[in-house]
Amino acid sequence: MSEYPKSPLMGQMMSQPLLVSSIIEHADRHFGANEIVSRRVEGDIHRYTYRDCHRRARQLANALEKCGVRMGDRIATLAWNGYRHLEAYYAVSGSGAVLHTINPRLTPEHIAYIANHAEDQFLMFDLTFLPLVEAFAAHCTTIKGYILMCDKDRMPASTKIPNLQCYEDLIEANSADYVWPLFDENSAATLCYTSGTTGNPKGALYSHRSTILHAYASAMPDSLCVSGRDTVLPVVPMFHVNAWGLPYSVLLSGAKMVFPGPSLDGKSLYELFESEKVTFSAGVPTVWLGLLTYMAQNNLKFSSFKRTVIGGSACPPAMMKTLRHQYGIEVVHAWGMTEMSPLGTACTLQTKHDAMSEDEKQAVLETQGHAIFGVDMKIVDDAGVELPWDGKTYGNLLVKGPWVISSYFKNEGGDVLENGWFPTGDVAIISPDGYMRITDRSKDVIKSGGEWIGTIDLENIAMGHPAVQMAACIGVVHPKWDERPLLIVVKKPGQDVSKEELLKFYEGKIAKWWTPDDVEFVDALPIGATGKILKNKIREQFKEYKLPTA
Numbered sequence: 001m002s003e004y005p006k007s008p009l010m011g012q013m014m015s016q017p018l019l020v021s022s023i024i025e026h027a028d029r030h031f032g033a034n035e036i037v038s039r040r041v042e043g044d045i046h047r048y049t050y051r052d053c054h055r056r057a058r059q060l061a062n063a064l065e066k067c068g069v070r071m072g073d074r075i076a077t078l079a080w081n082g083y084r085h086l087e088a089y090y091a092v093s094g095s096g097a098v099l100h101t102i103n104p105r106l107t108p109e110h111i112a113y114i115a116n117h118a119e120d121q122f123l124m125f126d127l128t129f130l131p132l133v134e135a136f137a138a139h140c141t142t143i144k145g146y147i148l149m150c151d152k153d154r155m156p157a158s159t160k161i162p163n164l165q166c167y168e169d170l171i172e173a174n175s176a177d178y179v180w181p182l183f184d185e186n187s188a189a190t191l192c193y194t195s196g197t198t199g200n201p202k203g204a205l206y207s208h209r210s211t212i213l214h215a216y217a218s219a220m221p222d223s224l225c226v227s228g229r230d231t232v233l234p235v236v237p238m239f240h241v242n243a244w245g246l247p248y249s250v251l252l253s254g255a256k257m258v259f260p261g262p263s264l265d266g267k268s269l270y271e272l273f274e275s276e277k278v279t280f281s282a283g284v285p286t287v288w289l290g291l292l293t294y295m296a297q298n299n300l301k302f303s304s305f306k307r308t309v310i311g312g313s314a315c316p317p318a319m320m321k322t323l324r325h326q327y328g329i330e331v332v333h334a335w336g337m338t339e340m341s342p343l344g345t346a347c348t349l350q351t352k353h354d355a356m357s358e359d360e361k362q363a364v365l366e367t368q369g370h371a372i373f374g375v376d377m378k379i380v381d382d383a384g385v386e387l388p389w390d391g392k393t394y395g396n397l398l399v400k401g402p403w404v405i406s407s408y409f410k411n412e413g414g415d416v417l418e419n420g421w422f423p424t425g426d427v428a429i430i431s432p433d434g435y436m437r438i439t440d441r442s443k444d445v446i447k448s449g450g451e452w453i454g455t456i457d458l459e460n461i462a463m464g465h466p467a468v469q470m471a472a473c474i475g476v477v478h479p480k481w482d483e484r485p486l487l488i489v490v491k492k493p494g495q496d497v498s499k500e501e502l503l504k505f506y507e508g509k510i511a512k513w514w515t516p517d518d519v520e521f522v523d524a525l526p527i528g529a530t531g532k533i534l535k536n537k538i539r540e541q542f543k544e545y546k547l548p549t550a
């Protein structure tokens with residue numbers, strides 16, 4: 001794999017491949033009695049240890065081998081965050097096959113397309129997804145067998161799904177006598193498709209090496225800071241971008257793991273946070289919105305929760321302030337993408353910030369933060385010329401690093417790199433001391449009279465209004481200015497605000513010409529498969545919209 005010259009004097013350290021199986025082996029050997037707690041699809045709470053997980057992963061690896069699974073074969077999962085999914089993570093990748101996590105929130109057509117494109121051999125799925133699998137199974141051309149991840153007594157009496165086996169039967173029928181094979185660390189470990197909001201989804205194929213390096217880097221104190229003293233509840237799904245690497249970083253750190261299963265509503269999450277004494281969590285802003293709304297309505301507090309990572313889309317400052325000041329929770333704003341495994345940056349304060357006022361600290365924390373060591377970033381103009389890190393110039397954000405893709409699976413989309421850098425499709429500003437701030441996705445930027453207006457700032461301000469639950473800003477055609485901002489707002493239940501009040505709320509917070517031209521109130525915003533607001537859907541909905549200023 002290495003395209004670099006060899007020194008005449010090479011280092012004399014062991015050449016041990018970085019493999020995913022080494023994490024579960026380490027976890028068992030050093031923290032074998034540590035707990036993994038899961039809220040199951042069956043409804044109850046399941047508890048076992050790292051050692052149990054390792055044993056069952058080896059049983060599953062034996063079962064897969066008997067099913068004829070070989071190195072490099074793709075084995076798909078459609079599953080929530082839970083212990084069986086974790087066993088699949090280690091059994092599949094550890095044995096040299098490739099775990100292909102599929103997002104169950106995609107349409108049956110999308111799922112069939114992805115499974116065929118990946119040439120999946122088997123599909124393991126949670127009971128929740130039985131109707132979904134029944135809807136697309138007939139369209140999957142490569143899947144030889146289906147494995148239902150449920151207790152034996154929950155297996156359906158009859159089904160349209162061909163070659164359906166019970167996961168627990170497979171585990172029971174196979175011994176734990178299995179030695180994880182050693183192979184080249186650049187072998188593929190997992191496969192995850194982008195959400196495909198534009199065009200067909202494309203696959204990011206992570207290697208064992210990239211997964212391990214990402215796990216090390218993401219566990220560091222100024223990244224996700226995962227430690228053996230933590231109890232971690234990943235709300236981020238294991239079906240998309242490997243739950244930000246937590247199934248690896250938690251086990252290598254020896255933290256207690258708590259899986260929420262399918263119950264991601266505010267009440268269920270709150271109860272699990274409290275009963276299991278969760279200290280650390282990670283999720284997209286829409287998840288925290290549900291949890292915080294439930295807590296405010298019921299006047300609740302957390303007793304153990306200390307820190308959360310928020311990313312996937314910009315964390316609204318109002319949400320960050322509520323978490324920090326009302327609930328005493330440290331918020332780490334992180335940025336990344338499927339193509340980056342996903343972590344690129346994380347925002348934490350340094351000693352030099354100690355002397356700052358609370359408002360100044362908050363302003364730093366609202367940025368997406370520093371590049372995590374291993375990832376390099378730069379901003380360029382449309383001609384590819386590098387732009388300064390001056391805290392005000394914005395440009396296209398490019399990244400590189402050992403856990404950033406070099407091409408998509410099956411070379412879909414051709415050569416995607418620009419002189420060795422991956423173009424993220426995001427627009428960003430970088431401060432002289434390396435704090436990066438995403439101002440927009442390049443396709444969402446509003447181009448008004450030759451100038452760019454970043455929609456994230458406009459949305460963040462609106463979200464700061466006490467009556468606003470959610471806000472999205474899009475560009476609408478304008479005869480004079482090409483595009484002008486239109487703000488779409490969902491009000492908080494039982495709260496009211498007028499268009500005029502909202503527009504006045506922007507005064508003094510932003511350049512006057514950035515202020516939206518109009519506000520529309522809606523009952524809900526379209527949310528995509530990864531919990532993000534779907535701007536393309538909103539643009540479609542408002543494509544005939546006539547601004548009052550037009």
Ligand code: ADP
Pocket residue numbers: 194195196197310311312313314315333334335336337338339342368424425426438440441530532
């Ligand atoms: P998909 O929605 O296709 O799954 P990803 O989950 O890979 O895509 O999302 C990556 C994109 O999400 C980034 O390119 C960026 O636009 C956005 N994003 C992720 N984290 C943040 C953040 N903290 N602030 C703003 N945008 C973010």
